[in-house]
Amino acid sequence: MFTARPYAWIAAAIVTMLCIGFFLLRFVLPSGSVIDPNNPAQVALGRMVYGEHCARCHGTNLEGEPNWMQRKPSGRLPAPPHDASGHTWHHPDEQLIGMVQNGLAPYAPPGYQSDMPAFKSMLSDDEIRAVLAFIKSSWPNDVRERQQALSR
Secondary structure, rough: OOOOOOHHHHHHHHHHHHHHHHEEEEHOOOOOOOOOOOOHHHHHHHHHHHHHOHHHHHOOOOOOOOOOOOOOOOOOOOOOOOOOOOHHHHHOOHHHHHHHHHHOOOHHOOOOOOOOOOOOOOHHHHHHHHHHHHHOOOOHHHHHHHEEEEEE
């Protein structure tokens, strides 16, 4: 029985291991560096963290501050929206994570000043990824796809 089609058994074993590995990565093991706007648990955590730390500036509904493209009297720009009308989706995941962790200074021209604080000491990496999953969950599929292409 095993000698008639040895390659079929090897192929079946490989396919089975791949399926188990995919299941573990997708549903069982911690998210690692995954930002998944289709993961209800990650999005729910992100909604909560966003409400506590981000909504005050970026708006409860991701709408940003009014006139977000016009400088304030201080010379700084208001907080932008994170919905599809803003520019958040123009940045790859790695850069978005870095902006939340470190503020905008490392990603802005020299001398640029921002009211965006660094959250590295306040939020865990999983919380930051969850906030980004929540934000991405509001974007239409075409915007998600374009942003995902930047992140590859």
